Amino acid sequence: xxxxxxxxxxxxxxxSSHTAGAVKVGYLARSIFKDKLNKxxxxxxxxxxxxxxxxxxxxxLVGGLLGxxxxxxRIRDSLNIAKNRGVxxxxxxxxLRGVHPNTAKLDLYGENKEMSIIGSSIGGSRIKIIQIxxxxxxxxxEMPTLWVLHKDVPGEVGIITSILGSYKLNIASMxxxxxxxGEVGSAIIELDHKVNDFVISHLENMDDIYQVRYIExx
Amino acid sequence: xQYNKIADLIEKAKTENKKISQIVIEEEVYEREIERSAxxxxxxxxxxxxxxxxxxxxxxxxxxxxxLTGGEALTLQNSSNTLDSPLYNKVIVKALAVSEVNxxxxxxxxxxxxxxxxxxxxxxxxxxEEYSLDEDKLIxxxxxxxGLGEVVSKKATLAGAAGGCQAECGVGSAMxxxxxxxxxxxxxxxxxxxxxxxxxNLLGLVCDPVAGLVEIPCVKRxxxxxxxxxTAVNMALSGIxxxxxxxxxxxxxxxxxxxxxxxxxxxxxxxxxxxxTGQKIADNLQDF
Numbered sequence: 001x002x003x004x005x006x007x008x009x010x011x012x013x014x015x016s017s018h019t020a021g022a023v024k025v026g027y028l029a030r031s032i033f034k035d036k037l038n039k040x041x042x043x044x045x046x047x048x049x050x051x052x053x054x055x056x057x058x059x060x061l062v063g064g065l066l067g068x069x070x071x072x073x074r075i076r077d078s079l080n081i082a083k084n085r086g087v088x089x090x091x092x093x094x095x096l097r098g099v100h101p102n103t104a105k106l107d108l109y110g111e112n113k114e115m116s117i118i119g120s121s122i123g124g125s126r127i128k129i130i131q132i133x134x135x136x137x138x139x140x141x142e143m144p145t146l147w148v149l150h151k152d153v154p155g156e157v158g159i160i161t162s163i164l165g166s167y168k169l170n171i172a173s174m175x176x177x178x179x180x181x182g183e184v185g186s187a188i189i190e191l192d193h194k195v196n197d198f199v200i201s202h203l204e205n206m207d208d209i210y211q212v213r214y215i216e217x218x
Numbered sequence: 219x220q221y222n223k224i225a226d227l228i229e230k231a232k233t234e235n236k237k238i239s240q241i242v243i244e245e246e247v248y249e250r251e252i253e254r255s256a257x258x259x260x261x262x263x264x265x266x267x268x269x270x271x272x273x274x275x276x277x278x279x280x281x282x283x284x285x286l287t288g289g290e291a292l293t294l295q296n297s298s299n300t301l302d303s304p305l306y307n308k309v310i311v312k313a314l315a316v317s318e319v320n321x322x323x324x325x326x327x328x329x330x331x332x333x334x335x336x337x338x339x340x341x342x343x344x345x346x347e348e349y350s351l352d353e354d355k356l357i358x359x360x361x362x363x364x365g366l367g368e369v370v371s372k373k374a375t376l377a378g379a380a381g382g383c384q385a386e387c388g389v390g391s392a393m394x395x396x397x398x399x400x401x402x403x404x405x406x407x408x409x410x411x412x413x414x415x416x417x418x419n420l421l422g423l424v425c426d427p428v429a430g431l432v433e434i435p436c437v438k439r440x441x442x443x444x445x446x447x448x449t450a451v452n453m454a455l456s457g458i459x460x461x462x463x464x465x466x467x468x469x470x471x472x473x474x475x476x477x478x479x480x481x482x483x484x485x486x487x488x489x490x491x492x493x494x495t496g497q498k499i500a501d502n503l504q505d506f
Contacts, residue, residue: 010263
């Protein structure tokens with residue numbers, strides 16, 4: 001942990017959790033979605049739903065989706081900027097059930113692609129992404145993170161970790177999850193060091209790996 | 219930082235004849251595997267933003283998006299009716315200024331949270347100006363403030379939703395007090411004492427913001443918590459110690475936070491939020 005997590009971050013107010021945290025949720029969702037965004041349906045839950053206007057949570061989430069970081073002053077005007085960039089944004093108040101009070105679900109739409117991401121702001125400006133489509137995940141974006149979808153066969157996770165090891169990338173934590181045996185496995189891997197494009201291509205070129213997403217830390 | 223106790227930080231500083239700030243900087247360099255100069259530069263950038271937020275808060279009469287807060291810092295600065303306590307007033311003015319900027323979606327440095335972001339800069343920047351201290355000392359003091367807060371985040375919480383406002387403005391005041399003692403050449407032991415004194419006196423402080431927003435009572439509370447830190451600094455520097463050691467005060471804070479009802483932990487279901495006026499404000503904001 002860094003001292004700047006306590007005396008920081010530099011951010012647009014007014015709330016670490018409802019503003020800076022919300023920016024991070026949007027920003028991570030953008031990194032995971034990766035492609036050009038045409039439309040977002042944003043579902044606000046709990047305290048996010050009750051206080052979003054006064055805290056600018058709406059503008060913060062959209063700012064993050066546009067690629068702004070928590071200290072970017074454009075966050076204040078993000079709803080207009082999204083409109084000008086042709087991104088259609090709609091907010092919904094909802095009950096997502098069984099999640100942290102500060103949670104948002106972002107349904108993202110691009111050209112021939114859609115994705116649903118749920119993120120929670122868990123205190124201070126710390127957040128976690130808890131679901132991507134049907135996959136339960138758990139990562140904070142504080143460390144370089146890989147999200148790998150792979151064939152659920154014996155040894156596949158070992159292959160992924162060996163590849164990372166061969167590039168001297170140390171794994172800090174790893175969570176694997178699958179919806180159904182023998183189909184698609186999801187691995188969230190947090191690493192001590194940043195990952196370069198070469199490593200990502202190597203993983204992407206493996207037969208039993210379907211998709212690789214790399215999420216840079218803030 | 220590897221330290222989980224303020225006592226260990228003080229002990230290390232004493233043994234190596236260093237200031238607490240030096241230990242915090244060394245830990246940051248070690249953990250992040252970056253140069254010392256990079257760590258110092260990052261804090262300089264934070265200080266720059268702190269100063270800009272003070273200037274911004276005093277430049278024009280701000281109003282928050284809800285219109286509930288704004289202009290308090292300028293009002294106090296321009297008043298000729300206050301008691302004659304220039305240092306205290308300057309500290310309070312700066313704390314209000316930063317908090318107002320925060321409430322208006324301006325740029326601030328959270329510390330330990332956005333809602334408590336006025337306290338540390340107000341105390342440390344004012345003392346540096348009033349006593350014409352070196353910029354380097356101020357940077358170091360900011361590391362001490364951060365290090366003290368880091369221990370709290372590891373042993374307890376910095377979230378109002380988990381511990382009430384004692385964990386936000388209480389800890390902010392304690393961080394500011396401890397760091398100010400180092401800035402004024404107090405010993406590492408006195409840093410810990412100022413921290414403990416300030417936090418002890420804000421134990422039990424609830425988080426009951428009107429309409430769930432970081433405005434009422436948060437903005438003015440930053441002014442109170444900043445002046446409160448000065449009282450702890452004076453006590454510690456004079457040699458008035460603390461009977462309960464800082465780490466035990468942190469434990470007490472966590473225990474009190476756990477015992478505190480959820481209705482008083484950032485849910486706006488009781489306290490000021492549920493007063494007649496507070497409720498009326500919340501109702502009016504429904505259509506806002």
